[in-house]
Amino acid sequence: MAHQNTPNTSNRNTPNTSHAKRLDRADFAEERTYWKSQLAKEPYYESGQQFSDFESAYRVGVEGRGRYAEQSYADAEPNLRNEWEEMKGSSKIGWDKAKHAVRAAWNRVEDAIPGDSNRNGH
Numbered sequence: 001m002a003h004q005n006t007p008n009t010s011n012r013n014t015p016n017t018s019h020a021k022r023l024d025r026a027d028f029a030e031e032r033t034y035w036k037s038q039l040a041k042e043p044y045y046e047s048g049q050q051f052s053d054f055e056s057a058y059r060v061g062v063e064g065r066g067r068y069a070e071q072s073y074a075d076a077e078p079n080l081r082n083e084w085e086e087m088k089g090s091s092k093i094g095w096d097k098a099k100h101a102v103r104a105a106w107n108r109v110e111d112a113i114p115g116d117s118n119r120n121g122h
Helices: 018-024 028-041 051-067 073-087 095-112
Strands: none
Touching (some): 028 095, 051 073, 051 095, 073 095
16 A cells, blocks of 8 residues: 655645744744834834734734745734734724834845845735
């Protein structure tokens, strides 16, 4: 009897890179630390805003880049918005602010993937 390899199709839309897979698996602790220290330096930040208002947006951007790796940000944005709406909890910001944090996190992950330059859809 011949040995058959069963392909793993659970992440068919993600690139075959361990980095993207790792981030898609919610290894968010390191990213959370980064964004917590970075928030006040971001152009969309306004004095008095709290990290907790942006945390779900960063998570959506980090994890979404892995889930929608074959899409541009522009193509994935409607799905990302829906995910943020479901996850935002008690965030005091609207999508008009959250989308900038989602995009920043998406871009940070994208920049970390070796050989990936899927930056279309700005």
